[in-house]
């Protein structure tokens with residue numbers, strides 16, 4: 001794995017958090033655990049399947065993500081150690097929302113928590129199931145999920161909520177989270193604000209993986225508060241993958257939490273709760289609870 005910066009060029013409007021975040025993470029991590037071909041764990045049959053093509057965008061980079069994204073979830077695990085684990089009993093039920101390829105779910109399961117994963121991308125979930133076969137993973141939309149189980153905690157890490165780009169999406173997702181939590185349950189998540197999209201993330205990068213070179217570039221339109229990521233494999237290596245994110249500032253996040261019936265406990269700059277480097281820039285880590293314990 002090697003990564004070359006875009007020679008520091010600021011090719012605005014190509015900014016992007018996702019791409020640079022991915023590239024930095026890939027640079028900082030090594031291939032440790034390729035997904036195996038293990039059989040899938042059964043998903044909750046009642047979970048609605050996502051039909052929106054916009055949700056399927058991770059499919060084209062699922063293998064890349066699965067192979068190279070193990071460092072950042074390890075960092076976030078340490079954040080959860082400070083913010084969440086002391087609130088949980090051993091074996092507590094934890095939902096990993098927007099779980100991606102299951103890196104964090106694997107770590108939580110390793111700690112003895114009864115983890116369920118949920119992600120809109122079937123391809124990401126396939127990797128997650130292969131990574132931790134004993135964990136159930138559901139393919140569903142964070143904005144409108146309904147699982148049979150309830151949870152003592154829900155986690156949603158590494159800008160999962162920034163992928164909710166539509167008007168009212170945050171509130172819908174938070175309302176789904178509130179329904180999934182037991183009274184007194186805890187919701188820990190992070191969201192990126194403008195400092196992230198306007199910050200060091202505007203660098204472009206190239207990433208080499210498995211013999212393919214990927215150009216990773218992003219953009220940010222401040223007026224629309226919309227960010228995007230384009231990951232372009234060299235010729236013959238597949239299609240360009242575009243992922244969109246919305247900039248969610250703390251005030252909007254807090255408002256959506258309140259409207260969904262969740263109570264904000266803390267909102268901390270990521271650097272204050274243990275994230276480092278580019279992963280911490282412009283990122284706020286929230287702890288909220290479902291009242292009524």
Ligand SMILES: C[S@@+](CC[C@H](N)C(=O)[O-])C[C@H]1O[C@@H](n2cnc3c(N)ncnc32)[C@H](O)[C@@H]1O
Nearest residue numbers: 058098099100119120121124141142157158163
């Ligand atoms: C940056 S990845 C984060 C993965 C994981 N949370 C982690 O920390 O490694 C974002 C994930 O959100 C998922 N996602 C995006 N929109 C979603 C939605 N509406 N519902 C559920 N998952 C979604 C994507 O498929 C992707 O796996």
